[in-house]
Amino acid sequence: MPADIAPGNVAQLQQTPDSADPVVVFEDVSITFDIKPVLQNISFTVHRGETRIILGPAGGGKSVLMKLANGLIRPDSGTIRVFGEDVTRMRETDLFKLRARIGMVFQESALFDSLSVEDNVAYRLHEDRVPEEEAHKRVVEALQFVELENTIAKFPSELSGGMRRRVSIARAIIAKPDLILYDSPTGGLDPITSTTIIDLVIKQRDVSHTTSLLITHRLQDAFLLARNRFNQQTGKIEPIPNGGIDDRLKEYLS
Ligand SMILES: Nc1ncnc2c1ncn2[C@@H]1O[C@H](COP(=O)(O)OP(=O)(O)O)[C@@H](O)[C@H]1O
Numbered sequence: 001m002p003a004d005i006a007p008g009n010v011a012q013l014q015q016t017p018d019s020a021d022p023v024v025v026f027e028d029v030s031i032t033f034d035i036k037p038v039l040q041n042i043s044f045t046v047h048r049g050e051t052r053i054i055l056g057p058a059g060g061g062k063s064v065l066m067k068l069a070n071g072l073i074r075p076d077s078g079t080i081r082v083f084g085e086d087v088t089r090m091r092e093t094d095l096f097k098l099r100a101r102i103g104m105v106f107q108e109s110a111l112f113d114s115l116s117v118e119d120n121v122a123y124r125l126h127e128d129r130v131p132e133e134e135a136h137k138r139v140v141e142a143l144q145f146v147e148l149e150n151t152i153a154k155f156p157s158e159l160s161g162g163m164r165r166r167v168s169i170a171r172a173i174i175a176k177p178d179l180i181l182y183d184s185p186t187g188g189l190d191p192i193t194s195t196t197i198i199d200l201v202i203k204q205r206d207v208s209h210t211t212s213l214l215i216t217h218r219l220q221d222a223f224l225l226a227r228n229r230f231n232q233q234t235g236k237i238e239p240i241p242n243g244g245i246d247d248r249l250k251e252y253l254s
């Protein structure tokens with residue numbers, strides 16, 4: 001992915017950061033596997049409260065970028081700061097604490113097949129030894145958010161691809177993360193199901209204002225996120241007046 005398409009400008013302009021302290025900063029990040037350069041001099045910033053979109057083709061290094069962001073792999077050069085800390089230099093124990101603040105929505109949902117929906121969604125709460133009654137209450141809330149509370153006792157194999165993706169969103173938001181990383185959340189889904197997933201991302205953005213980084217190959221995802229908002233009164237997704245285009249975006253496009 002060349003640096004000049006590491007954009008997200010559409011989404012970035014839509015929301016004004018409420019703090020000058022950035023949550024994610026990539027500076028000149030490069031990584032090569034074997035002899036293949038995958039990311040070259042990537043720089044971008046995700047501010048607090050912002051939803052940043054990065055577009056890239058299949059095989060363009062999107063998942064690699066996500067793994068770099070939560071310290072699962074290290075770059076060959078450049079710096080990556082998350083919550084103000086340099087993840088390229090952190091010890092594994094500190095990375096563990098950092099990852100506890102991040103909600104991750106993986107490309108293939110990555111649910112545990114042998115666990116029920118309830119246990120999948122509660123996974124992090126169980127790790128944190130949250131009492132069962134409290135964990136159950138929060139699982140129900142998270143599943144209500146993704147409109148899947150009736151699947152609580154089911155297993156991943158009984159769900160459609162879109163439902164599994166929604167369960168993985170419930171799992172990512174249950175611990176009220178300070179940052180959500182969405183790795184190709186619409187990958188492998190049909191266009192209609194993809195829209196329902198992006199609607200959830202919009203709802204999460206507009207209800208909780210969680211700082212988010214969303215990586216996708218679908219330009220449509222970026223347009224949906226930039227042009228629509230969640231109306232808390234009606235509980236529905238609605239178009240933002242003027243197609244989400246404000247004066248700053250007009251300037252950028254001209
Ligand atoms: N651990 C790895 N070892 C070697 N090559 C890798 C590794 N991870 C990713 N790659 C390569 O990096 C490129 C980008 O992969 P990826 O980030 O998964 O793409 P996508 O944008 O589709 O998510 C691919 O060519 C992939 O084969």
Ligand SMILES: [Mg+2]
Binds near residue numbers: 062063064107183184
């Ligand atoms: Mg990928």
